[in-house]
């Protein structure tokens with residue numbers, strides 16, 4: 444029996460959870476779920492200057508919000524430095540690494556020579572075969588990996604195919620600094636090995652590291668994990684995704700009112716595909732997910748597409764679930780806490796009643812919130828410019844005409860109100876729009892809202908009639 448799949452997500456906690464990182468996490472998660480395996484979480488916090496607690500919290504929050512749970516406790520890479528040092532020393536003992544005593548000046552001279560000769564800058568192997576007896580007094584050495592110089596290193600990558608890197612292109616990497624701190628590629632290999640990681644799925648920007656890491660695995664006689672290097676995410680213009688394209692942090696997508704399920708669906712399509720399927724549930728993603736269906740070319744982040752997809756999810760989420768999502772969203776957005784207070788202070792029933800109408804018209808929860816504002820407005824309503832224009836003399840006359848009809852309505856529910864208003868419009872020779880727009884302006888203070896008969900119903904008879912009378 445083959446061993447169970449263990450994937451890992453290994454973010455560096457130097458900022459928020461990047462949208463590209465979230466996609467990497469999603470792929471690791473989906474593959475682990477698909478195979479009945481595990482996804483581990485490792486915080487790569489060895490850069491002590493740039494790693495912060497706040498960033499760790501933001502990453503854990505982002506993953507949790509996206510519904511990408513990890514198995515077991517998060518592992519701190521920094522906390523494992525002792526073990527990384529031990530492996531560096533083991534490599535030394537195995538003759539796969541050596542002490543290098545080059546001074547900064549010597550390294551600088553090496554660099555200058557390479558540049559002058561227009562060669563790539565590489566360590567020239569000064570101490571590779573030199574007798575340690577030559578070691579200068581009082582110099583603390585680094586440990587360098589003795590990389591193979593002949594042949595090539597091959598990576599069998601699900602997304603990139605067979606990647607061949609000539610060994611002459613990879614120099615002898617420092618694995619332990621003179622201050623005893625392990626370097627990145629060593630730590631990653633030791634951690635992945637010790638954590639039992641069977642499959643590495645990460646950004647293609649780590650492909651060169653993958654070659655160096657493969658060499659370290661082989662030097663230790665460890666099994667090289669299965670590799671998938673996922674293409675980068677580009678902006679709509681084809682350039683690497685950056686701030687100028689739009690938000691990069693997952694928490695910003697939460698605050699913009701995206702549903703986690705919609706974002707999962709959208710991110711899954713960035714680099715992975717299942718036929719022509721664009722809209723699929725997370726269960727389907729897990730069922731269908733395969734590493735070989737990850738493409739090689741960069742994916743383009745299409746903000747409009749994400750918004751449309753989110754609108755689809757909002758429309759198709761059952762009301763009770765959407766209500767829960769909305770309440771969980773409010774604390775994260777400007778004006779949200781106030782709305783939450785109003786809801787909890789007695790407006791919940793009205794909101795729940797309005798939700799079926801509201802969700803038809805909102806692509807994001809922010810839009811839904813804006814469109815729901817009429818429910819919380821206090822009389823007399825502040826009118827926006829368009830609403831004020833709609834309540835000109837003609838608009839007011841239309842209101843005056845319809846008000847008695849509404850006052851007389853016995854049944855204050857949308858279908859009955861609609862029938863009554865339509866009958867009145869016909870009788871008065873008015874197009875329904877000519878009536879509906881001034882009604883909307885007076886009832887909501889704006890020119891856009893859910894269907895006007897739904898608005899009447901959710902506001903309730905007294906509040907609705909009072910709002911209609913206010914401008915007259």
Ligand code: GLU
Nearest residue numbers: 453454455487631645649
């Ligand atoms: N910490 C690395 C990053 O955030 C990931 C390293 C890896 O996945 O091997 O890019």
